[in-house]
Amino acid sequence: MEPLSWGEILIRIIGQFTPVWIALIVLFAVSIVYKRKLGLYGKLFDSTIGMIGFALVMFWVFTAVFGAMGMIITHDGLQQFASMKNKVPGTFLDEEGVYNYYLLGGDNLGRDVFTRMVKGSWEVVKIAPFATLFAFMVGITLGLPAGYYGGKLDTFLSFLANLILAFPVILLFYLLVTPEIVATGIPVYMAGVLFIFPIVFMVILMNSRFYTQPSKRNIYLAVTLVIGTWLYLGIAWNADPLGIISFPANLLVVFVSVVFVNSPTVFRIVRGLAMDIKTRDYVAAAQTRGEGPWYIMLWEILPNARGPLIVDFCLRIGYTTILLGTLGFFGLGLSPESPDWGSTINEGRKLLSIYLHPALPPAFALLTLVLGLNLLADGLREESLRD
Amino acid sequence: MGLFILRRLGVMILTAICLTFIVFFLTNLAPNLEKLAKSEVNQRMSDDAVTTWLANRGYTQPLPVKYGQWLGVLPGYVIEGSDGVTRGRCINQGMAPEDAPSFCGILQGDWGESSVFKDDAGSIIATRLGLTGKLMFWVMVVMVPGALIIGVLAGMREGSRTDRSLSTVSILSTATPEYVSGVIFIAVFSSSAVGLKWFKGTATSAMDDITFANFTLPVLTIALYGMGYIARMTRASMTEVMTAQYIRTARLKGVSFGNIVLKHALRNALIAPFTVIMLQFPWLLNGVVIVETLFNYKGFGWTLVQAAGNNDIELLLGVSVVSVIVVLTTQLISDIGYVYLNPRISVT
Numbered sequence: 001m002e003p004l005s006w007g008e009i010l011i012r013i014i015g016q017f018t019p020v021w022i023a024l025i026v027l028f029a030v031s032i033v034y035k036r037k038l039g040l041y042g043k044l045f046d047s048t049i050g051m052i053g054f055a056l057v058m059f060w061v062f063t064a065v066f067g068a069m070g071m072i073i074t075h076d077g078l079q080q081f082a083s084m085k086n087k088v089p090g091t092f093l094d095e096e097g098v099y100n101y102y103l104l105g106g107d108n109l110g111r112d113v114f115t116r117m118v119k120g121s122w123e124v125v126k127i128a129p130f131a132t133l134f135a136f137m138v139g140i141t142l143g144l145p146a147g148y149y150g151g152k153l154d155t156f157l158s159f160l161a162n163l164i165l166a167f168p169v170i171l172l173f174y175l176l177v178t179p180e181i182v183a184t185g186i187p188v189y190m191a192g193v194l195f196i197f198p199i200v201f202m203v204i205l206m207n208s209r210f211y212t213q214p215s216k217r218n219i220y221l222a223v224t225l226v227i228g229t230w231l232y233l234g235i236a237w238n239a240d241p242l243g244i245i246s247f248p249a250n251l252l253v254v255f256v257s258v259v260f261v262n263s264p265t266v267f268r269i270v271r272g273l274a275m276d277i278k279t280r281d282y283v284a285a286a287q288t289r290g291e292g293p294w295y296i297m298l299w300e301i302l303p304n305a306r307g308p309l310i311v312d313f314c315l316r317i318g319y320t321t322i323l324l325g326t327l328g329f330f331g332l333g334l335s336p337e338s339p340d341w342g343s344t345i346n347e348g349r350k351l352l353s354i355y356l357h358p359a360l361p362p363a364f365a366l367l368t369l370v371l372g373l374n375l376l377a378d379g380l381r382e383e384s385l386r387d
Numbered sequence: 388m389g390l391f392i393l394r395r396l397g398v399m400i401l402t403a404i405c406l407t408f409i410v411f412f413l414t415n416l417a418p419n420l421e422k423l424a425k426s427e428v429n430q431r432m433s434d435d436a437v438t439t440w441l442a443n444r445g446y447t448q449p450l451p452v453k454y455g456q457w458l459g460v461l462p463g464y465v466i467e468g469s470d471g472v473t474r475g476r477c478i479n480q481g482m483a484p485e486d487a488p489s490f491c492g493i494l495q496g497d498w499g500e501s502s503v504f505k506d507d508a509g510s511i512i513a514t515r516l517g518l519t520g521k522l523m524f525w526v527m528v529v530m531v532p533g534a535l536i537i538g539v540l541a542g543m544r545e546g547s548r549t550d551r552s553l554s555t556v557s558i559l560s561t562a563t564p565e566y567v568s569g570v571i572f573i574a575v576f577s578s579s580a581v582g583l584k585w586f587k588g589t590a591t592s593a594m595d596d597i598t599f600a601n602f603t604l605p606v607l608t609i610a611l612y613g614m615g616y617i618a619r620m621t622r623a624s625m626t627e628v629m630t631a632q633y634i635r636t637a638r639l640k641g642v643s644f645g646n647i648v649l650k651h652a653l654r655n656a657l658i659a660p661f662t663v664i665m666l667q668f669p670w671l672l673n674g675v676v677i678v679e680t681l682f683n684y685k686g687f688g689w690t691l692v693q694a695a696g697n698n699d700i701e702l703l704l705g706v707s708v709v710s711v712i713v714v715l716t717t718q719l720i721s722d723i724g725y726v727y728l729n730p731r732i733s734v735t
Contacts, residue, residue: 159402162402163406165669170673170676171710174695181413186413330680349566353578354578378558
């Protein structure tokens with residue numbers, strides 16, 4: 001059989017992505033119809049840049065989710081066909097029971113590049129947003145008191161943050177994400193420390209809001225603590241009493257190092273915002289009312305700092321994606337079989353002067369996702385500044 | 388001002404000590420030492436042999452003591468080994484134990500020996516740093532003017548078509564990490580598959596002789612990633628300046644637009660980017676590591692990867708000392724420069 005022409009490849013790829021297109025169209029149609037009722041999210045659909053960014057991001061999110069559910073992909077991404085080694089895009093695969101073409105060619109082990117690219121998006125989508133969220137929780141929990149109280153606490157925490165920031169990121173990764181260090185259990189202890197912050201954050205959040213209504217507060221606190229501790233034990237210590245949650249050890253290391261690297265920057269941003277906002281009148285009003293410091297920090301200062309924080313959240317997911325790619329590029333942490341984009345780019349680059357097709361699709365995938373996040377952040381910034 | 392610099396220097400030294408201690412701690416963990424022993428002697432060493440080997444070479448001393456010796460504030464160990472040979476931190480090969488100095492650490496200028504390259508760590512770092520210095524010089528030459536021009540052009544007329552397109556370009560360049568742009572550059576400009584072959588895909592030959600063909604791609608790859616960020620900062624600061632009262636006054640006076648931009652706006656608009664450029668250094672260091680690996684240019688970043696990948700303790704410590712000093716110095720310069728450039732900020 002003849003290999004496919006570029007036009008046919010394109011049509012088939014677009015066809016493979018059908019579920020993603022449908023989901024995107026539905027999402028956009030619904031959002032545009034109800035955009036006046038959706039707050040900041042709805043306003044996003046007033047800016048072209050924001051819409052393009054959002055479309056790019058959601059394209060990869062849907063691709064990741066549907067790909068993980070086994071839709072979009074044409075092969076299983078690990079199966080190797082010796083006849084398909086380094087074959088160009090659109091090569092015919094003469095095997096029973098599998099998709100008959102390698103749409104974007106085969107890599108140096110004869111695996112399907114297209115499938116690996118789609119699967120790689122899941123590797124990013126399942127880590128990057130959560131790692132960023134955790135980094136934000138750590139940064140907010142430490143940054144608010146540092147900015148609000150100032151003084152010795154601020155000096156100490158800022159020193160710690162600058163200490164981590166002065167570390168070259170790659171050196172830190174090399175030091176943390178090696179099998180020898182994993183064997184000593186240091187990443188698990190770091191996870192133990194870092195992952196406690198989200199629980200602390202939620203508990204303080206609930207307590208400061210509802211402490212005047214003890215019956216309500218006790219219920220909320222109990223629920224938060226039970227769920228939080230359960231997740232904490234499962235994720236950080238791999239000791240879930242119910243045995244439902246478990247976190248692969250190598251993924252945990254990657255997760256922890258990414259959170260660790262990101263949180264000092266978030267800390268600095270939150271601290272700066274808190275220092276600025278604490279001089280406002282509504283904070284003074286709350287102080288006069290006799291509100292506690294944590295109530296002021298979490299329910300007066302934090303909501304008013306949300307604009308810059310949401311924008312930075314989008315940018316930071318992009319940065320985390322780049323960091324994950326860097327880890328993969330240096331072969332750190334993730335398993336060698338892993339289809340994540342960094343690893344596939346690294347594998348593909350070794351034969352780059354002869355075969356382009358294994359390295360370029362993951363490179364463009366990573367590029368478009370990060371670009372989408374940047375555009376989205378830009379759109380959000382523009383829209384949140386408008387009012 | 389003097390007090391400010393002194394205080395900053397104090398914090399800097401404290402930071403450097405903390406950071407090197409962390410690196411020291413992580414590289415001296417038991418599994419790493421075991422790996423070191425096995426890679427130095429042989430892979431099938433018994434556990435007892437590993438322990439003796441490490442004890443004979445002073446690795447089993449308490450961590451703070453080892454750190455003090457490495458730093459040069461504690462006298463180096465002298466151990467009469469179980470095999471009868473007297474080894475000391477300061478006793479080099481072919482030197483009688485009595486002649487050796489008692490202190491030999493970073494402070495005495497002794498950086499130790501690299502276990503991978505079998506050479507003095509200090510001299511390795513010096514050579515590699517020189518190579519990376521050349522790379523960085525050209526990166527700066529390309530990146531800084533490029534970013535400033537893009538930023539100023541975009542920011543002088545906010546919302547214009549030039550602004551829109553240049554801003555998109557800078558967003559695109561910040562969204563492209565080095566390992567993506569490098570791969571795309573190699574694919575387009577140097578692979579036989581596309582066939583342009585304008586530049587070389589490796590920079591190994593640039594270590595001896597820099598040419599346009601072998602150095603363009605690495606320089607461009609690093610410069611591009613930093614460029615977008617600086618350009619966006621310049622644009623933001625330029626748009627802010629352009630709405631200031633004194634610019635409006637100048638326009639109403641009838642000063643030409645070119646003169647306003649060059650004489651009135653530019654100076655004030657360049658304060659913020661200066662800090663940003665200085666603070667880019669840690670990120671550039673990151674880019675250097677990726678690009679040197681990608682283009683096989685054996686500079687500082689490449690050395691870092693080799694040292695970290697092979698747990699070459701002395702070399703890795705040297706590398707981290709240098710990079711931490713670079714980062715902290717640039718931070719200090721950026722703070723001082725900010726104060727000098729911006730008369731509204733005072734440190735006292």
